[in-house]
Amino acid sequence: MSIRLENVGIAVDDIEAAIAFFTDLGLTVLGRDTVSGDWADTAVGLDGNHARIALLQTPDGHGRLELFEYIHPEAIGTAPTRPHEIGMHRVAFSVDDLDGALAIAARHGCHPLRGVANYEGIYRLTYLRGPSGILVMLAEELRADAERT
Secondary structure, eight states, X not given: OOOOOOOEEEEOSOHHHHHHHHHHTTOEEEEEEXXXXXXXXXXXXXXXOEEEEEEEEOTTSSOEEXXXXXXXXXXXXXXXXXXXXXXXXXXXXXXXXHHHHHHHXXXXXXXXXXXXXXXXXXXXXXXXXXXXXXXXXXXXXSHHHHHHO
């Protein structure tokens, strides 16, 4: 049996804000749709499932996010996940310019939870709250830069 990761699905309260955030970071929208009907109810396990969706992809073509904004049933807000809670933890992205990515995130009102860390001279990284409270990790590899110079 072969297996591959298709995408990570994230329910959001404002799909347009989430799309703007992730496309500003460099992802591209592969498609958008509104889904509902018996097939959607069966697949998701939710009667009356009706949602706006968008599929986004990283520039390298390997990572995909599927964003959902529920029209019906009404979305249920929860407290934002904290880094040490069990369950869906975060979505992580490698970036080649962490400071540039943080400037983009700041334009969306998203800032590091505590600051930028340096992991043993290998990575500069941080967690921030993205749209709808999504935990996002951004990491810039440092060794690759040092090896090129």
